Amino acid sequence: MVLFLFLTLVCNCICDIATAQGDFWGPVCGISGNYTHNSPYNQDLDNVLYTLTGTNNGFGFYNSTSGQVIATALCRGDVDPEKCRRCVDDATRKLIPLCSNQIEAVGWYDHCFLKYSNRSFDYRIDAMVVGYNRNNVSTASYDQWNRTVVKLLEALRSEAASGGQLRKYASGNMTAPGLSPVYGYVQCTPDLSATDCDDCLARATAVSRLYDRRLGLGIFTPSCVLRYENYSGFNSTWYPASVVTNQSGERRQKRNRQAKLSNDLTDEREEDNTGDGHLFDLSSIQVATNNFSAGNKLGEGGFGPVYKGELKDGRAIAVKRLCSHSGQGVKEFKTEVELIIKLQHKNLVRLLGYCVQGTERLLIYEFMANNSLETFLFDPNKCKELDWAKRANIVIGIAKGLRYLHEDSRLKIVHRDMKASNILLDADMNSKISDFGTAKIFGGDQMEARTNRVVGTYGYMAPEYVMGGLFSTKSDVYSFGVVLLEILSGQRNKRLCLDGEPQNFLSTAWCLWKENKGVEFVDRCLLHNYPIDEALRWINIALLCVQEDPQDRPTMSTVVFMLEDRWSAKLPAPSEPLLSFARFMSVFEPQLYYARFAAALGQMTSTDEESTHRQVI
Missing domain, CATH: 1.10.510.10 (Transferase(Phosphotransferase) domain 1)
Structure with a gap:
């Protein structure tokens, strides 16, 4: 059963993909049904997107499952980790509102795409978005241009399909006599086999020939991507620092990953809300912890005791009660709150919220059933x-x-x-x-x-x-x-x-x-x-x-x-x-x-x- 419609975005939607670097393309929302607010699927979707950014395989591929929901994200093969993570994080925020209450959805940025569903995606039948350059190839150059495009895409397709289990990506360029170079890249999700990757890209190539007069084209599916342009916009593959043999190259990659951190500091303070959505009332925490009874005490941390509690909705929590004489003042308290609410990774303890009332300063975490290592x-x-x-x-x-x-x-x-x-x-x-x-x-x-x-x-x-x-x-x-x-x-x-x-x-x-x-x-x-x-x-x-x-x-x-x-x-x-x-x-x-x-x-x-x-x- 085909659960997604074939979708073509025409010129008035993406007039020039060269100028749409920040646009979210699609989205394509599934036709397999809706979920209701606070349903098990809704909770599973929240959980899977919360943990997704912590599942990077080291090469920009994210994959996470929670209950009924499967979520996958993939960054373009030349994107560094910081830009990759931010792209995926932005996509997790953008896609749900655009596909409100839809069981499955997929959307693309220039640097990454995200998809989620209650089933595994089938590259042969699922969504496709086509974006193209508004300019056409001249009639005189048409034949030679298209032969060059096809030859480049075939070479890149072969290289990407043989890319291994961590990444299937290839980029390059090719020039025909008397014409400007053709620059392109192709990529598959690395969970596809070499055969399936090759087949997915072959199907995308066949669709691309329907738009063969365009100077630039992008075919975006939930399992593979194909794109070419008449200008240079795709870099060679990004590698993790551990496989760089040249020390100066490693430093250069590190500088690239850090290049936007100063701006990120400001951006995140504006984007993240540490207000009412995370603020707990003291009385509710007192009830949850039996008024911080000795029987609920889990242990003593560096800045105060930690208590087990249970909220009215049945959730188990751990409450860190900061001592007024602990040495952790307002500054340290704000540091912990601001940091942890922003951090999302399956190997970091999740901060649910906080409480500031009178002399009490409390941090409310998810409860860890097996205590500490x-x-x-x-x-x-x-x-x-x-x-x-x-x-x-x-x-x-x-x-x-x-x-x-x-x-x-x-x-x-x-x-x-x-x-x-x-x-x-x-x-x-x-x-x-x-x-x-x-x-x-x-x-x-x-x-x-x-x-x-x-x-x-x-x-x-x-x-x-x-x-x-x-x-x-x-x-x-x-x-x-x-x-x-x-x-x-x-x-x-x-x-x-x-x-x-x-x-x-x-x-x-x-x-x-x-x-x-x-x-x-x-x-x-x-x-x-x-x-x-x-x-x-x-x-x-x-x-x-x-x-x-x-x-x-x-x-x-x-x-x-x-x-x-x-x-x-x-x-x-x-x-x-x-x-x-x-x-x-x-x-x-x-x-x-x-x-x-x-x-x-x-x-x-x-x-x-x-x-x-x-x-x-």
């Missing part, structure tokens, strides 16, 4: 529930959440307090990053910042941050490396013991890895029921993250590629990390500590006694 990882009984598959899912979730904060979110954000207790677990043991009270926004080309107020947790903080107040995204990478080593070993970075003897956490991990004894570092709760090669590779990755020089640490995009084993080259060898900054003296006798690590301290190159002292506290 810390409660499982370091418990001698609960740790057995964390088999390798669960740990791997948790690790990759944390990594993708951080990648979103650093590279794919509307703002470039440094968390500054990444640790096991700030990783929460939902009912399915999916990891979500929480506690943004100390987070910092970076804008424009800013790469790092310095502060006189060092906040965070010893053992997880990077050396340049502890000793000099210098922080950046690479500080979070360091903290992630520590958390990854804790997940692998099952031990706290402050209390590592091997054979009953206290050890320095990072030094021990590095030495065992260096001596090819990494399996001795792996948590015995796993009972050797884990892929040894993968565990050793992950130790290698963690040690790359905790290297002393921030420039030597990988980006979180690179970390994700390495974790998912998409890094084709051999992993680099990490340099030896500095001693952990955990406070061993609060756990062990100082004499025992200094006796064990005196030799290591003697090897430090610093001659500044104060500096040396600060490295070991």
Whole structure:
């Protein structure tokens, strides 16, 4: 059954696609029926679009499912991650109002398109939008121009179809004697097979021949796109930083991704509403938490206690009650509210709203049924529930959440307090990053910042941050490396013991890895029921993250590629990390500590006694 109508947008709708870069083309709304407000489908659609921007496969393809709804978005292959994410985010806001209460819809921007439905789209029968240039080819050039167009599209179609499971995109140009060049690109969603991609593009090419007198043409379907023009407007493929071999090229890509961050800061403050839609009444929260009773208390955070509650509609919530003497003032409170309401990713804890009334300042989050990673990882009984598959899912979730904060979110954000207790677990043991009270926004080309107020947790903080107040995204990478080593070993970075003897956490991990004894570092709760090669590779990755020089640490995009084993080259060898900054003296006798690590301290190159002292506290 054909559920979408074939649609052609004629000249008075898209007169000149060259000037319609910011236009939303379509939309095409399905004919398979409507949904009602607050119905299960409505809720599933809200959920799937909320999580969609956190599902980027690293190459601009987004795919998410929630209940009845399947949503997919695809960015043009030459679009950088920040522009890609913003395009998809804009499309999620634009499409629902344009296709109000429609079960399925699809719409296109120049840089991306979005589709959702209660079924899988069939590239052979679904929607198509045609946009064309208002200018025609001259009669004298017609034959030669069209032969060149067909030849270019055939070459690009073949290249895109063979593009692999991550991306199917090709762009290029071709020139016929005496004519201006033809520039074009073609692209398929990467979930199509090579055969289906080729077929989809062949069908689009056949339609394009109905408009063969146009100097420019775009064929847009929910599964593939074809476009050509008589001017240059399509770039070569964008690659993630991890596959760039030229260091200057990596810096250039990074600058491109950050180019509009200053403007984004202003834009987002205007677009996002932190008003009544997110404001909770104090009395309703008091009822939900049984007036903040001890029985509802989940734990104590860095800025105050956290309580479990239940709203009148049955939703379970977690309420963070900020202490007036906690050190988190109005500034930090506003930071957390403004940040988290803007952030949308499946690996970040979702902030439902807030309450400011009298002296009370409350943050209302979605409830995480399994509390924090810390409660499982370091418990001698609960740790057995964390088999390798669960740990791997948790690790990759944390990594993708951080990648979103650093590279794919509307703002470039440094968390500054990444640790096991700030990783929460939902009912399915999916990891979500929480506690943004100390987070910092970076804008424009800013790469790092310095502060006189060092906040965070010893053992997880990077050396340049502890000793000099210098922080950046690479500080979070360091903290992630520590958390990854804790997940692998099952031990706290402050209390590592091997054979009953206290050890320095990072030094021990590095030495065992260096001596090819990494399996001795792996948590015995796993009972050797884990892929040894993968565990050793992950130790290698963690040690790359905790290297002393921030420039030597990988980006979180690179970390994700390495974790998912998409890094084709051999992993680099990490340099030896500095001693952990955990406070061993609060756990062990100082004499025992200094006796064990005196030799290591003697090897430090610093001659500044104060500096040396600060490295070991």
